[in-house]
Amino acid sequence: MSNKLASLYLENQLCFPLYAASRLTTKIYTPFLNELDITYPQYLVLMILWQHPEQSVNEIGKKLLLESNTLTPLLKRMEQKNLIQRTRSKSDERSVVITLTENGLSLREKALSIPEKIADSFQDESISKEEVVSFKQTLDKLLGILAEKA
Amino acid sequence: MSNKLASLYLENQLCFPLYAASRLTTKIYTPFLNELDITYPQYLVLMILWQHPEQSVNEIGKKLLLESNTLTPLLKRMEQKNLIQRTRSKSDERSVVITLTENGLSLREKALSIPEKIADSFQDESISKEEVVSFKQTLDKLLGILAEKA
DNA sequence: TACATTTGTATCGTTCACGATTTAATCTCT
DNA sequence: AGAGATTAAATCGTGAACGATACAAATGTA
Numbered sequence: 001m002s003n004k005l006a007s008l009y010l011e012n013q014l015c016f017p018l019y020a021a022s023r024l025t026t027k028i029y030t031p032f033l034n035e036l037d038i039t040y041p042q043y044l045v046l047m048i049l050w051q052h053p054e055q056s057v058n059e060i061g062k063k064l065l066l067e068s069n070t071l072t073p074l075l076k077r078m079e080q081k082n083l084i085q086r087t088r089s090k091s092d093e094r095s096v097v098i099t100l101t102e103n104g105l106s107l108r109e110k111a112l113s114i115p116e117k118i119a120d121s122f123q124d125e126s127i128s129k130e131e132v133v134s135f136k137q138t139l140d141k142l143l144g145i146l147a148e149k150a
Numbered sequence: 151m152s153n154k155l156a157s158l159y160l161e162n163q164l165c166f167p168l169y170a171a172s173r174l175t176t177k178i179y180t181p182f183l184n185e186l187d188i189t190y191p192q193y194l195v196l197m198i199l200w201q202h203p204e205q206s207v208n209e210i211g212k213k214l215l216l217e218s219n220t221l222t223p224l225l226k227r228m229e230q231k232n233l234i235q236r237t238r239s240k241s242d243e244r245s246v247v248i249t250l251t252e253n254g255l256s257l258r259e260k261a262l263s264i265p266e267k268i269a270d271s272f273q274d275e276s277i278s279k280e281e282v283v284s285f286k287q288t289l290d291k292l293l294g295i296l297a298e299k300a
Numbered sequence: 301t302a303c304a305t306t307t308g309t310a311t312c313g314t315t316c317a318c319g320a321t322t323t324a325a326t327c328t329c330t
Numbered sequence: 331a332g333a334g335a336t337t338a339a340a341t342c343g344t345g346a347a348c349g350a351t352a353c354a355a356a357t358g359t360a
Contacts, residue, residue: 010197010213013265014282015175017289020215021192023173024296025165030153030319041346044166058308065170065303068309069346077345080309094355125295127288132164135288138281139167145275146174173347180349189315208338218339220317227315244325244338 028121035105036121042078043111045098047082050108053100056089060098065147083107178271182264186257192228193261195248198256199234203250206239209249210282233257 010016026040033043038092041064049055061071075098078084083104089095174188183193191214198213199205211221225248228234231253239245 009201010194014286014289015172015190016194016269017286017293018168018172018175019295021296022165022168024215024293024300025168027198027300027318028296029165039345040169044169055212056308061308066176067348068288069311069349074346092308093357096309097206111228112306118165121299122295127291127295131288135285135292136164136167138277138285139164139171141277142285143167143171143174145277146171146178147270150174150177177348191316206338212337216316217318219319219341222340225314242326242338246339 003034028034032117036110041074054097056097182267186260190223198249206245206247235249
């Protein structure tokens with residue numbers, strides 16, 4: 001990184017490929033998520049709730065690294081779709097508890113096949129399993145560092 | 151990937167860490183870009199134009215993997231800020247040519263220090279140079295595969 | 301008990317991202 | 331040359347992200 005000029009090129013930076021890969025990966029999910037009539041961020045919220053069907057906005061936000069300015073509108077849309085319920089916590093009136101509805105819970109079965117389908121669509125590609133594992137390790141490490149900075 | 155249930159968890163997937171890392175990395179740029187009064191996508195367009203100060207919307211789109219539905223409004227905002235000019239191509243009236251203004255060109259010098267500042271903010275972290283290089287290689291490979299699919 | 305501080309959500313405004321569609325220019329092929 | 335196909339931008343509507351701010355509940359402290 002000694003060359004300032006070179007570092008101004010897109011292809012020499014890390015942020016751009018992250019940004020582009022993120023967008024394009026999300027796009028791969030889209031056709032499968034369309035079948036469930038949900039978006040990718042909504043799918044993320046559902047995955048979190050499928051693990052523990054009752055969590056506060058704050059807890060969800062910590063897992064997704066999002067704040068209420070993003071989550072509140074997102075969760076309201078999910079409430080309108082009857083995927084979740086939003087209720088003020090009795091024990092702490094500041095907090096809003098999100099609970100899965102029957103409907104939201106039922107999507108879980110349909111979603112079970114999604115990761116497999118995604119994996120399939122990469123099956124014939126020239127990235128080895130070891131490379132993916134090592135890649136994900138560094139990605140997680142990077143994410144840890146970034147999350148600390150935020 | 152034998153366990154479908156496990157694969158439904160966020161942390162086993164690649165898409166979520168990419169999504170989160172992309173957002174958080176962009177956030178690291180924000181304070182530096184604020185000094186130039188530009189956003190991250192605007193910075194990307196400028197980097198492309200600093201290499202070749204006259205390119206069509208289409209050419210820019212190919213490099214950023216974005217289409218006119220995203221680029222047209224983005225470029226219009228940049229035109230309003232007097233960073234670029236938008237003119238119909240004479241040789242092909244369908245095409246719109248984007249040219250850097252004096253103002254847009256002049257930001258280049260201020261931007262030169264940004265990659266260094268970003269690198270500095272990761273300096274004390276526990277990721278080796280080799281790990282980053284290998285990571286970027288896989289990321290680029292992944293991006294290539296994704297771009298082909300799109 | 302009062303009062304300042306912190307915490308959890310919500311709201312607002314701006315900018316992106318993107319699917320779907322439209323329009324006009326160009327290309328192709330006969 | 332003319333008809334159909336392709337290409338390049340633009341437009342529209344929806345859903346995110348996110349900084350800044352507001353507000354009420356809870357917590358800490360004098």
